[in-house]
Structure formats: C-alpha cells, structure tokens
Amino acid sequence: MEFSSKLLENAVNEMSQLPGIGKRTALRLVLHLLRQPEEQTLKLSKALENMRTQIKFCKSCHNISDVDLCEICANPHRNQELICVVEDVKDVMAIENTSSFRGLYHVLGGKISPMDGIGPHDLNVVSLVEKVKSGQVKELIFALSSTMEGDTTNFYIFKQIKDYNVLTSTIARGISVGDELEYADEITLGRSIINRIPFEASLKS
Amino acid sequence: MEFSSKLLENAVNEMSQLPGIGKRTALRLVLHLLRQPEEQTLKLSKALENMRTQIKFCKSCHNISDVDLCEICANPHRNQELICVVEDVKDVMAIENTSSFRGLYHVLGGKISPMDGIGPHDLNVVSLVEKVKSGQVKELIFALSSTMEGDTTNFYIFKQIKDYNVLTSTIARGISVGDELEYADEITLGRSIINRIPFEASLKS
Numbered sequence: 001m002e003f004s005s006k007l008l009e010n011a012v013n014e015m016s017q018l019p020g021i022g023k024r025t026a027l028r029l030v031l032h033l034l035r036q037p038e039e040q041t042l043k044l045s046k047a048l049e050n051m052r053t054q055i056k057f058c059k060s061c062h063n064i065s066d067v068d069l070c071e072i073c074a075n076p077h078r079n080q081e082l083i084c085v086v087e088d089v090k091d092v093m094a095i096e097n098t099s100s101f102r103g104l105y106h107v108l109g110g111k112i113s114p115m116d117g118i119g120p121h122d123l124n125v126v127s128l129v130e131k132v133k134s135g136q137v138k139e140l141i142f143a144l145s146s147t148m149e150g151d152t153t154n155f156y157i158f159k160q161i162k163d164y165n166v167l168t169s170t171i172a173r174g175i176s177v178g179d180e181l182e183y184a185d186e187i188t189l190g191r192s193i194i195n196r197i198p199f200e201a202s203l204k205s
Numbered sequence: 206m207e208f209s210s211k212l213l214e215n216a217v218n219e220m221s222q223l224p225g226i227g228k229r230t231a232l233r234l235v236l237h238l239l240r241q242p243e244e245q246t247l248k249l250s251k252a253l254e255n256m257r258t259q260i261k262f263c264k265s266c267h268n269i270s271d272v273d274l275c276e277i278c279a280n281p282h283r284n285q286e287l288i289c290v291v292e293d294v295k296d297v298m299a300i301e302n303t304s305s306f307r308g309l310y311h312v313l314g315g316k317i318s319p320m321d322g323i324g325p326h327d328l329n330v331v332s333l334v335e336k337v338k339s340g341q342v343k344e345l346i347f348a349l350s351s352t353m354e355g356d357t358t359n360f361y362i363f364k365q366i367k368d369y370n371v372l373t374s375t376i377a378r379g380i381s382v383g384d385e386l387e388y389a390d391e392i393t394l395g396r397s398i399i400n401r402i403p404f405e406a407s408l409k410s
Binding site for chain 2: 001002003004005006007008010011013014015017018019020021025027028029030031032033034038040041042043044045046047048049050051052053054055058063064065066070071072088089090092093096097
C-alpha cells in the first residue's frame with residue numbers, strides 16, 4: 001500500500017498492530033477519524049494513553065482497577081470466604097453480568113499452556129495459594145474454560161491446596177439453556193447425563 | 206457491561222465509536238493493549254493524535270498530504286494535463302497501486318447524494334472547474350463508483366465544463382479479469398457487449 005502521507009501511514013501501521021485489524025481496516029478507521037471532528041481522535045488517543053499508563057491491578061484479586069483494592073474486594077457485603085478463580089478480566093465481567101455470584105474473584109491472568117510457553121509462574125497462582133493457606137477461604141470455584149489448558153491449570157492449583165481445609169468446585173458443564181439436544185456435542189451431552197442433578201434442585205435455579 | 210475501572214470503560218467507549226467496532230470488540234482490543242508493552246499504546250495514541258492534528262490536504266488535488274502540495278502534484282514527470290477525478294483518498298491509493306496512471310488526481314471528497322444531504326457545494330467541485338477553465342487540463346477521467354450517486358456527480362461536473370475545450374472519459378465498466386460470464390450481473394454484461402473494444406487493442410493491455 002502506498003501512502004501519500006507519512007502521518008497517515010504511521011497511524012495506519014500502529015492501528016493494524018491490533019488483533020484482527022488488517023491494513024485495509026486500519027485505513028478505513030483512520031480515514032473515518034479524519035472525517036470526524038478533531039476532538040474525537042484526541043479523546044480516543046487520550047483515553048488509550050491514560051488507560052495504559054494509569055490503570056492498576058487489584059493487589060488482592062489482580063482484577064483491573066483504578067485503585068489499589070478493587071471495588072469487589074473492598075465491598076463488605078460480598079462473601080469474603082468464597083473465591084471464584086478465573087483466567088481473565090473479561091471473565092469477571094461476564095460473571096458479574098449474571099448477578100448470581102456474591103463472592104470474590106481471583107484473576108490468574110491466563111492458563112498454563114506449555115505450547116505458548118506459559119507456566120504456573122507466569123500466572124497469579126502464588127497469591128491464591130497464600131490466601132488459602134491463611135485460612136480465610138472456605139471454597140474455591142474453578143471457572144476456567146473447559147479446555148486441556150484450563151483443566152491442567154485447575155489440577156495444578158488443586159494439588160497445591162488440597163492439604164488445606166478448603167472446598168473446591170468447578171462450574172457446571174452441560175447443555176446451554178435454550179440449546180437443542182441434537183446439536184450438542186457428544187462430550188458435553190455425555191457429561192450432562194453423568195453429572196445430572198435432582199429435578200427438584202433444577203426448579204430453583 | 207459493568208467495568209471495574211473508569212479508565213478501562215472510557216477507553217472501551219472511545220474505541221467503540223469507530224465504525225464496525227462494538228463494545229465487545231473494543232474491550233478485546235483494549236485488553237490486548239494492556240497485555241502489550243506500554244510503548245505500543247503510547248505509539249498508537251501519539252500516531253493518531255499527530256495524524257489528526259498535523260495532516261494537510263493538498264491545495265491542488267485535495268489528496269491527503271504532509272505538505273501543501275502533495276508528492277503527486279509536485280512531480281514534474283507526471284502528465285499535468287490529464288486529471289483523474291475520484292471520490293476519495295482511498296481511490297487515489299487504489300489507482301496508484303496499479304501503476305498504470307501517470308497523470309494527476311482530483312479528490313472530490315464524496316459524491317452528490319441528496320439522501321445523505323450531500324450537495325455539489327460540499328464537494329471540491331469549484332476548484333476542479335477552475336482548473337479546467339484555466340486551460341491547463343486536456344482530459345478529465347471520471348473514476349467514480351458506478352452508482353446512481355456516482356453517475357449524478359459525473360453528470361453535474363460534465364455540465365459545468367462541457368463548454369470548455371476539454372476531453373472527458375470514464376473508466377471502462379465490464380467483466381472483471383478472471384470472472385466467469387455466467388456469474389456476471391446483466392447490466393455489466395450488457396454494457397460490456399455494447400462497449401466492446403477491438404480485439405487487437407485488448408492484446409496490448
């Protein structure tokens with residue numbers, strides 16, 4: 001692609017570093033910004049800069065936060081003894097959107113994946129184990145994705161904490177609400193039969 | 206969507222103002238930036254800011270440029286008497302990539318579209334007519350998109366300049382190279398038969 005302006009070329013190149021954004025899309029986005037009032041671009045550029053330079057991670061749960069201890073960890077109305085272990089900040093947001101969990105979170109920052117060179121020491125595992133050791137936690141809920149890497153990570157953490165007095169659980173795997181059985185994959189369907197729940201219990205949720 | 210950080214929320218909101226980027230995609234992009242070194246975000250934010258505040262439009266052809274007269278207009282080796290009229294900066298880049306045009310451009314900045322409230326006075330038409338009046342132009346090539354709005358714009362400009370001594374042409378419409386006839390639309394196929402060219406001429410291009 002030939003550009004008539006270095007400034008344009010530079011903006012397109014930086015924009016196309018983002019995942020899923022190629023050169024053509026980047027050009028479209030940048031030309032859109034040029035047609036909009038100058039403030040819009042300045043607000044975008046400032047918001048990105050502030051976000052990257054000023055954002056903090058909660059010192060307890062490692063969630064993204066503007067302060068040292070995030071709103072969730074600092075909330076006295078939440079159950080401090082129940083911790084949901086998730087991979088990512090996005091997972092905290094997804095679970096918070098359901099309004100069905102009133103405990104705390106622990107964000108690992110990924111999952112163990114030897115193929116990508118990510119080992120346990122690249123994740124926030126130590127601080128989780130410390131929390132369990134200190135006796136303040138009654139139950140850990142593993143809410144990682146149901147993949148080989150997710151299972152490996154669950155098992156690694158489980159081994160570290162199994163000698164301490166803590167309950168562990170994983171979120172239920174089964175047929176999604178609204179899904180038709182014939183389109184479900186075999187593993188999910190099989191597991192949903194093995195891990196069936198009493199009918200009366202299902203009426204409550 | 207509930208955010209645990211105002212800084213994050215702000216960055217996601219600004220990012221999702223871009224066309225085709227919803228809140229979820231914006232969040233994915235912003236979280237990606239958080240995982241990358243700080244320089245990447247700062248370079249992106251600076252590149253956007255510089256682009257928007259410092260970019261110029263060529264005073265002759267209205268193409269995007271870093272200087273008052275763009276590289277193409279300032280190039281003495283290009284044919285100054287042949288002007289290709291295009292809608293947009295992207296079209297200049299597309300034609301330049303073919304390396305088959307050695308004249309100058311004139312960027313209208315859009316096309317006449319009463320539905321979108323765009324009239325001739327919102328476009329760079331006056332400066333084009335002035336160029337023709339001054340006698341420096343021998344031929345205008347209309348290279349607008351083949352839509353009702355494009356045709357209207359072509360015709361509007363044609364009416365303004367037809368009394369001056371200038372050739373006008375439009376780019377050829379026909380079956381794309383590599384396309385199969387059976388999949389071509391009827392209008393394109395019909396026009397390509399009416400506007401057929403001598404076989405010997407087709408061998409040269």
